[in-house]
Amino acid sequence: MSKNICFIDGLEGILKYREIDINQLVELPYDAISYLLIQGELPADQELAEYSARLHGEREINREVMDVIRMCKLDIDAMEALRTIVSFISQFDPDLDDSSPEGNMRKAIRLIAKIPTIVAAYYRVANGKDPVPPDASLSHGANFLYMLKGRKPSELEAEVMEKDFILSAEHELNASTFSSRVTASTLSDLYSAVVSGLCTLKGPLHGGARAEVMTMLEEIGNPGNAEKYVLEKIGNRDKIMGFGHRVYKTYDPRGTIFKQLSRQLAEAKGDMHWYDTAEAIENTVVRELVEKKGKPIYPNVDFYSGVIYKYMDIPPQLATAIFAIGRVSGWIAHCFDQYEKKKIIRPRAFMLDEC
Numbered sequence: 001m002s003k004n005i006c007f008i009d010g011l012e013g014i015l016k017y018r019e020i021d022i023n024q025l026v027e028l029p030y031d032a033i034s035y036l037l038i039q040g041e042l043p044a045d046q047e048l049a050e051y052s053a054r055l056h057g058e059r060e061i062n063r064e065v066m067d068v069i070r071m072c073k074l075d076i077d078a079m080e081a082l083r084t085i086v087s088f089i090s091q092f093d094p095d096l097d098d099s100s101p102e103g104n105m106r107k108a109i110r111l112i113a114k115i116p117t118i119v120a121a122y123y124r125v126a127n128g129k130d131p132v133p134p135d136a137s138l139s140h141g142a143n144f145l146y147m148l149k150g151r152k153p154s155e156l157e158a159e160v161m162e163k164d165f166i167l168s169a170e171h172e173l174n175a176s177t178f179s180s181r182v183t184a185s186t187l188s189d190l191y192s193a194v195v196s197g198l199c200t201l202k203g204p205l206h207g208g209a210r211a212e213v214m215t216m217l218e219e220i221g222n223p224g225n226a227e228k229y230v231l232e233k234i235g236n237r238d239k240i241m242g243f244g245h246r247v248y249k250t251y252d253p254r255g256t257i258f259k260q261l262s263r264q265l266a267e268a269k270g271d272m273h274w275y276d277t278a279e280a281i282e283n284t285v286v287r288e289l290v291e292k293k294g295k296p297i298y299p300n301v302d303f304y305s306g307v308i309y310k311y312m313d314i315p316p317q318l319a320t321a322i323f324a325i326g327r328v329s330g331w332i333a334h335c336f337d338q339y340e341k342k343k344i345i346r347p348r349a350f351m352l353d354e355c
């Protein structure tokens with residue numbers, strides 16, 4: 001069943017969740033994709049309404065959690081705070097010791113629902129603002145932006161956020177999902193497995209690349225500087241953030257959708273600056289590394305998503321934590337699969353030579 005959660009053809013650039021192409025999935029609400037990943041099939045209308053209602057009903061965080069959020073340092077990456085707080089909230093979950101499928105599902109709903117609230121609350125507190133309580137009438141994406149900014153997002157912003165969460169939701173046995181699965185394979189609880197995923201996602205070679213892309217865009221400043229920057233990086237044998245992938249040896253289909261979305265946002269805001277800068281970086285990387293050197297280094301999921309965050313005024317310190325909001329459904333789908341197997345993952349050390 002684990003193979004079934006996600007399918008990637010890295011040569012053809014195909015990605016499917018539960019055998020459905022990502023280009024189709026991206027048109028659905030995030031809640032439907034979360035349900036699909038965890039339950040194995042798309043929900044019927046009534047099932048989706050019930051699942052969304054359960055998620056919306058679990059978005060609130062309690063006073064003790066808010067107290068810990070207030071105790072976090074103000075200038076840390078939101079992932080630091082998120083990792084600490086997800087670990088902290090497990091003790092309030094009445095189902096913590098219930099590892100039945102029903103108990104695990106209730107924990108899953110709480111995790112998926114509360115993580116956006118934690119990220120938004122931390123960000124507002126860190127910026128001297130009061131947290132904004134969730135609005136149960138809004139979608140996962142719209143509600144997150146509302147809690148973050150304290151105003152309802154435009155239709156396009158809400159749509160882009162939903163799609164961002166969907167495109168980030170699952171990607172087979174990537175490093176953080178592997179970590180989560182290893183933890184679940186010991187029959188440790190779901191909170192511990194999600195904390196493992198968060199710890200691994202944080203690294204700059206994984207989810208942390210998105211924040212680095214945003215910093216790079218700032219450093220480059222405008223499209224005219226992009227070529228020189230990329231040539232210097234290549235000359236120094238440095239990696240260009242947001243490019244390359246262990247599995248994709250062609251365009252990452254998520255990157256292609258993110259590129260279209262960032263263009264849509266740029267046009268809607270009447271400001272092509274960041275889009276043009278990103279495209280100039282992409283053109284130079286593809287010319288220098290793909291065309292001249294034959295290396296399959298194309299934009300990955302983190303490149304144009306970083307551009308989107310620039311247009312949505314989302315700071316780099318939030319980029320990886322937002323990735324985690326989407327990815328938690330994928331981690332949970334894999335953990336449930338692993339719980340069913342009841343078998344510990346214990347690779348041998350020689351296998352590391354192949355990593």
Ligand SMILES: CC(C)(COP(=O)(O)OP(=O)(O)OC[C@H]1O[C@@H](n2cnc3c(N)ncnc32)[C@H](O)[C@@H]1OP(=O)(O)O)[C@@H](O)C(=O)NCCC(=O)NCCS
Nearest residue numbers: 205206209238239240241242243244245246295297300302
């Ligand atoms: C994602 C990544 C870790 C995959 O790593 P990998 O499969 O181990 O690939 P390698 O690091 O072995 O790279 C293979 C070659 O391509 C080059 N390369 C890979 N990614 C590159 C990048 N982003 N910029 C420039 N060159 C890159 C490597 O230098 C290497 O060249 P060499 O054969 O001359 O030594 C790697 O591409 C990377 O670090 N990318 C930047 C970080 C990033 O965006 N991460 C998010 C991933 S979704």
